[in-house]
Amino acid sequence: ELKVEQNPLFLSMQEGKNYTIYCNYSTTSDRLYWYRQDPGKSLESLFVLLSNGAVKQEGRLMASLDTKARLSTLHITAAVHDLSATYFCAVSPRRDMRFGAGTRLTVKP
Amino acid sequence: EPEVTQTPSHQVTQMGQEVILRCVPISNHLYFYWYRQILGQKVEFLVSFYNNEISEKSEIFDDQFSVERPDGSNFTLKIRSTKLEDSAMYFCASFQGAYYGYTFGSGTRLTVV
Numbered sequence: 701e702l703k704v705e706q707n708p709l710f711l712s713m714q715e716g717k718n719y720t721i722y723c724n725y726s727t728t729s730d731r732l733y734w735y736r737q738d739p740g741k742s743l744e745s746l747f748v749l750l751s752n753g754a755v756k757q758e759g760r761l762m763a764s765l766d767t768k769a770r771l772s773t774l775h776i777t778a779a780v781h782d783l784s785a786t787y788f789c790a791v792s793p794r795r796d797m798r799f800g801a802g803t804r805l806t807v808k809p
Numbered sequence: 810e811p812e813v814t815q816t817p818s819h820q821v822t823q824m825g826q827e828v829i830l831r832c833v834p835i836s837n838h839l840y841f842y843w844y845r846q847i848l849g850q851k852v853e854f855l856v857s858f859y860n861n862e863i864s865e866k867s868e869i870f871d872d873q874f875s876v877e878r879p880d881g882s883n884f885t886l887k888i889r890s891t892k893l894e895d896s897a898m899y900f901c902a903s904f905q906g907a908y909y910g911y912t913f914g915s916g917t918r919l920t921v922v
Contacts, residue, residue, distance in 0.1 A: 795864070
């Protein structure tokens with residue numbers, strides 16, 4: 701059974717600081733997705749990573765994928781309050797997706 | 810930008826009643842999905858649907874659940890006899906291709922009382 705593990709599950713950080721969220725998965729997959737969810741809202745696509753070594757950046761967020769290590773990272777640079785949300789990684793070995801448990805990020809002034 | 814539309818946004822139902830959750834996927838997408846999220850928890854896969862049939866389902870998707878695409882545009886999830894533990898946010902998603910990923914609807918919050 702595919703397992704997707706995120707850590708940390710909860711992250712409280714100060715504005716301006718950097719941090720990395722990790723996503724490990726248990727089966728071969730070269731497709732990995734990152735989503736953001738605000739409370740009571742739907743899932744907003746952040747990044748689509750489709751190959752080993754893929755790196756994508758959008759604003760203060762950067763995602764990478766290492767398919768050999770079965771690891772993806774979401775790096776936050778100089779966090780701001782607006783980044784407070786829950787971040788999910790999801791792995792798609794076939795044509796469905798399985799999600800990690802999510803990382804609830806709180807950015808404090 | 811094309812959207813996945815879900816209705817209703819919130820439904821309250823009595824335990825044991827049947828509910829139908831509706832979704833209109835993006836028109837040129839071929840794969841459709843239902844996921845659920847119990848409050849504050851992870852997003853769980855329920856079922857995938859392709860070419861008018863179920864392509865994969867999770868162990869959550871038991872005989873109480875069914876899906877259909879009755880008219881080529883709507884995609885529905887039916888729960889025959891709701892239980893308290895079915896209370897969750899239900900998300901519909903459609904998929905165009907790996908490059909574009911999955912597009913999620915805004916969700917239906919189902920409350921079983």
